[in-house]
Amino acid sequence: MKSGYRSIPEGIILTLITCGIYNLFWNWHQMETCNELLGRQEFSPGTVILLSIVTCGIYFIYYQYCMGGVIVEIQRKREAAPYENLPIISLFLSLFGMSIIVDAIHQNELNKFFTKPA
Numbered sequence: 001m002k003s004g005y006r007s008i009p010e011g012i013i014l015t016l017i018t019c020g021i022y023n024l025f026w027n028w029h030q031m032e033t034c035n036e037l038l039g040r041q042e043f044s045p046g047t048v049i050l051l052s053i054v055t056c057g058i059y060f061i062y063y064q065y066c067m068g069g070v071i072v073e074i075q076r077k078r079e080a081a082p083y084e085n086l087p088i089i090s091l092f093l094s095l096f097g098m099s100i101i102v103d104a105i106h107q108n109e110l111n112k113f114f115t116k117p118a
Contacts, residue, residue, distance in 0.1 A: 004037070043070075060099065064090040089102075
């Protein structure tokens with residue numbers, strides 16, 4: 001499995017510098033990481049991004065909620081302490097336009113399954 005570890009400060013800075021474009025790549029990587037950790041195709045990155053664009057971001061809010069739930073599922077499967085409120089926190093922060101914070105929280109939880117590259 002390729003490393004799913006990503007630098008959170010780097011993701012935030014690149015997202016801000018690129019006016020959100022890097023966030024698409026960051027989320028794409030998070031989806032692929034979750035798919036690998038689950039051992040199944042839970043997310044189709046292209047579909048999520050397309051539906052998010054077509055619905056003017058409404059689907060992206062739903063996706064953030066689902067990603068939170070999937071991360072909790074991964075934590076349970078791997079016998080890590082689950083962050084039970086992650087789906088609800090993801091939903092509310094996304095509803096208030098703070099999806100970059102949600103991405104950072106998701107990445108923090110995913111990083112726990114990988115070692116930081118040297």
